[in-house]
Amino acid sequence: MASAKGNGVALVKNIIKFVGEGGGFDKLLEKVKVVSAGEGRCLVEMVVEERHLNKGGTLHGGFTATLIDSISTFALMTRGGGAPGVSVNMNINYLKPATEGEEILIDAQTKRAGRTLAFLEVDITKKNSGELVATGSHVKFIG
Amino acid sequence: MASAKGNGVALVKNIIKFVGEGGGFDKLLEKVKVVSAGEGRCLVEMVVEERHLNKGGTLHGGFTATLIDSISTFALMTRGGGAPGVSVNMNINYLKPATEGEEILIDAQTKRAGRTLAFLEVDITKKNSGELVATGSHVKFIG
């Protein structure tokens, strides 16, 4: 639904603003641009910058994990209710490196949200080629 | 061996200094204190600060993942040769939250390093109580 999607974008923009305030770790997400959001899904894009890199010059595995953690949480929060839940497990596969200046898409989906647990999955791809950079799953306790 | 361990500490201190220079993601590790290192193992400690937190006031799952990624890589690098390898898979279980001001220990071990793959495991515990905050595994390609 177009309006719901629009509301989802506004909601996630507000979440990113909120979690980035103060001096917490999510400040790292301030340059993420929300493409679409709503109904348990959240798609954002960003440009890989120097501060996201490891010393080998590619996207740091810890930052990749941070994107999977946070963007999947935003996806979950679009379902209504809005509680972020608490992480139980996160699993990440690293398929291909991304380098400085590359645009990446982070696409997070809620696969299931029951009474106590939510299962989320994330694909990170290169915007130009569509190649997968990383895939991840994230289980959250929402009881 | 005491001297080897001492050498390991100096080595990891140099690695942390090196990876934190420039403006990459590992700058986040600058306040990590190396307790012991050598022979495929690396034990560090740090104090949880505001900038490591999620909006719920606990250690951010993405920062936890960053610690598991980076400290296990340092453990691997103490084995000689020194190459950091490339991440293939990382899995993290979140057992208990840690809050601002708490001291945590990050203990990374090389479980196996073959010709092409290294398997690393990490326990993050509260220094005072010994309680597990998170456990993780990290598979790296080192071929």
Next chain:
Amino acid sequence: MASAKGNGVALVKNIIKFVGEGGGFDKLLEKVKVVSAGEGRCLVEMVVEERHLNKGGTLHGGFTATLIDSISTFALMTRGGGAPGVSVNMNINYLKPATEGEEILIDAQTKRAGRTLAFLEVDITKKNSGELVATGSHVKFIG
């Protein structure tokens, strides 16, 4: 391409016959029915039987893992070359139980196969409702 898909089905049927011979563990897959296969993908279906259950009367987590392991390996083998590779990591999320008599679909895809590593992902769903039973990722060494 219809003919390639057809060849894929014949190929996977032969693989299932081959791996089930002798007395190995893959004998458990003998009743799996190949729906489509080819180009790195393999879709099979089966009926949950008593011998696949845990004592709680639902699909056993170990059998779920076996399906993810084996069917993703067959998907990989449809890419040509045909080597099954060696497992490095497998991760499974259990979303919903399946019970005796239910038909399930196991859909395995090759997300990337490079020179040394292959990344595979699997969805197990209920045929009637489309609900996810489990999702899994499987990393194999193919170097």
Next chain:
Amino acid sequence: MASAKGNGVALVKNIIKFVGEGGGFDKLLEKVKVVSAGEGRCLVEMVVEERHLNKGGTLHGGFTATLIDSISTFALMTRGGGAPGVSVNMNINYLKPATEGEEILIDAQTKRAGRTLAFLEVDITKKNSGELVATGSHVKFIG
């Protein structure tokens, strides 16, 4: 405590007998020998047989997963209360192959069991050499 451990062994023997009855999947565990059990831990041993192998002649990844799933569940059940819980996530790293005739030890520990979730970890090693065959983590819902 010797007596508690002894009770743990008897308890797990009964569990293996119980889950192996009827015609469920845990029948596969009938030849597992309980070494010690109690207080959230369970150590068993077994000999790798032909029926546990993949077509490459090594321990099947799906059977490895089954061992991790089931033995960690038995470990959890030794804590009292006795409920097996429901699997949420399982992650397995495959370090080294095991072949027919080799004796393996499966050592499962409860890392945390809270009100709703239990976190279990398992090492599978070769009895003779102590080499790791696989490591795994298992998250169960016990609420």
